[in-house]
Amino acid sequence: MKTVEPASEFPVPRDERRQHTQERILCAARELFSRSGYDRTTIRAVAAAAKVDPALVMHYFGSKEELFGEAIRVDMEDVVVGPEEELADRLLSKLGDKLEAEPDAQLALLRSMLTHPQAAEGVRRALARECGQVVGSAIGGAEGALRAGLVSATTIGVIVGRYLLQLDGLKDADPKEITEILRPCFRALVDHGVEPKKTRAPRSKRRRAG
Amino acid sequence: MKTVEPASEFPVPRDERRQHTQERILCAARELFSRSGYDRTTIRAVAAAAKVDPALVMHYFGSKEELFGEAIRVDMEDVVVGPEEELADRLLSKLGDKLEAEPDAQLALLRSMLTHPQAAEGVRRALARECGQVVGSAIGGAEGALRAGLVSATTIGVIVGRYLLQLDGLKDADPKEITEILRPCFRALVDHGVEPKKTRAPRSKRRRAG
DNA sequence: GTCTATACGAAGATAGAC
DNA sequence: GTCTATCTTCGTATAGAC
Numbered sequence: 302m303k304t305v306e307p308a309s310e311f312p313v314p315r316d317e318r319r320q321h322t323q324e325r326i327l328c329a330a331r332e333l334f335s336r337s338g339y340d341r342t343t344i345r346a347v348a349a350a351a352k353v354d355p356a357l358v359m360h361y362f363g364s365k366e367e368l369f370g371e372a373i374r375v376d377m378e379d380v381v382v383g384p385e386e387e388l389a390d391r392l393l394s395k396l397g398d399k400l401e402a403e404p405d406a407q408l409a410l411l412r413s414m415l416t417h418p419q420a421a422e423g424v425r426r427a428l429a430r431e432c433g434q435v436v437g438s439a440i441g442g443a444e445g446a447l448r449a450g451l452v453s454a455t456t457i458g459v460i461v462g463r464y465l466l467q468l469d470g471l472k473d474a475d476p477k478e479i480t481e482i483l484r485p486c487f488r489a490l491v492d493h494g495v496e497p498k499k500t501r502a503p504r505s506k507r508r509r510a511g
Numbered sequence: 512m513k514t515v516e517p518a519s520e521f522p523v524p525r526d527e528r529r530q531h532t533q534e535r536i537l538c539a540a541r542e543l544f545s546r547s548g549y550d551r552t553t554i555r556a557v558a559a560a561a562k563v564d565p566a567l568v569m570h571y572f573g574s575k576e577e578l579f580g581e582a583i584r585v586d587m588e589d590v591v592v593g594p595e596e597e598l599a600d601r602l603l604s605k606l607g608d609k610l611e612a613e614p615d616a617q618l619a620l621l622r623s624m625l626t627h628p629q630a631a632e633g634v635r636r637a638l639a640r641e642c643g644q645v646v647g648s649a650i651g652g653a654e655g656a657l658r659a660g661l662v663s664a665t666t667i668g669v670i671v672g673r674y675l676l677q678l679d680g681l682k683d684a685d686p687k688e689i690t691e692i693l694r695p696c697f698r699a700l701v702d703h704g705v706e707p708k709k710t711r712a713p714r715s716k717r718r719r720a721g
Numbered sequence: 722g723t724c725t726a727t728a729c730g731a732a733g734a735t736a737g738a739c
Numbered sequence: 740g741t742c743t744a745t746c747t748t749c750g751t752a753t754a755g756a757c
Contacts, residue, residue, distance in 0.1 A: 319722085338626035340550035343750065354724050359752065415622050415675050416548035425676060436680070444688070446680030451669065451692060453678055458668020459661065465625050466635060468663055470646070470656030478654070482661060485699035490692065529740090553732060564742050569734065 323361055326351040330372040335408035339369055339417045373410040388434055389491040393480045396456055400476035428453040435491055452490050533571055536561040540582040545618035549579055549627045583620040583633055599701040603690045606666055610686035638663040645701055662700050
């Protein structure tokens with residue numbers, strides 16, 4: 302099979318074509334990986350979806366693992382810092398973004414996170430980066446880490462529940478409404494030792510530090 | 512390979528042996544399915560772990576799919592009902608049980624829920640059964656379903672984060688502490704239209720029904 | 722650079738000996 | 740009832756023609 306080309310009208314730069322082809326393969330790979338997970342996605346299927354030869358996929362990416370590695374690479378360089386008492390809202394806002402966007406790139410990662418070690422590691426890293434700020438706001442380090450873990454767990458649970466498990470009340474819900482309902486939860490998880498401002502004190506009894 | 516037997520001292524009832532062997536296979540299957548997921552678990556590996564011949568596994572269970580179906584079957588007949596204002600605590604209590612127990616049977620189901628449709632359906636059903644009570648407590652049906660979905664998502668997120676993803680602050684945490692920190696979250700999610708008793712009113716503005 | 726053909730291995734499933 | 744041997748299919752990966 303040959304890549305569709307307009308016979309030979311005028312010379313398209315090879316590098317451009319090549320890059321375009323690679324991108325199409327990657328796009329197809331993301332699509333299939335995100336839909337079926339790593340194991341059930343075959344090189345052949347990716348090649349077919351990208352309208353190229355299977356061997357070409359191997360030629361470009363070397364192996365299925367490397368293709369997967371490229372497909373799940375998602376640049377996450379947008380950790381916004383800010384006042385501590387707004388941390389919960391910042392995290393919620395980021396969750397809201399993901400709920401609006403249907404993050405196709407991230408779904409490939411999430412779909413395989415339970416069965417593919419590399420994907421699991423990627424998720425752990427992404428979560429640690431995003432929710433890591435929660436740790437610092439703790440009184441004792443251990444509880445801070447736990448709270449960060451719970452924020453991570455909630456975030457993952459919502460995205461997985463919506464896009465992957467497609468839970469009934471969640472899959473068609475309005476992202477705005479989701480984040481609004483979750484706001485008290487995030488605040489309760491994040492704002493513990495922090496002085497309450499417009500939010501009421503989340504807990505009645507204090508916990509000992511350490 | 513033969514199943515280890517004491518030469519032939521006295522006749523062990525065949526049905527008993529058979530049942531015992533089946534149980535050993537199922538146990539090995541659960542172990543492997545929960546560790547590696549459906550796709551990466553092979554009949555051969557299950558047979559080896561159970562110290563039986565691969566063909567015997569097929570003989571007993573018919574196919575890999577059916578074996579999986581048996582392995583993930585977990586009787587969940589313990590939906591406790593009770594006063595509505597304690598619903599959040601009941602749900603938390605059940606979550607606490609799962610966090611204490613390391614539910615080996617359920618992990619097989621959870622591990623494959625993102626890549627195996629049958630497992631996904633099983634999880635959806637289990638969650639709906641457990642968290643379905645939340646729906647009824649809503650003012651408008653849609654928001655109730657959403658809240659039930661969010662409780663489900665949180666629950667799944669915590670268990671997945673602890674046992675499967677093994678998130679740092681979560682994997683070694685004390686279950687008691689986890690549920691205590693989550694309590695305000697569950698209350699905020701569940702107790703919305705409900706008259707607050709010992710818990711403060713979770714929201715200030717009312718929502719229109721329908 | 723692109724594609725055809727194929728090697729190589731592994732897995733699920735089956736047939737039939739004992 | 741239990742196990743050996745094998746069939747079939749399908750996956751990744753490679754070698755080499757054009």
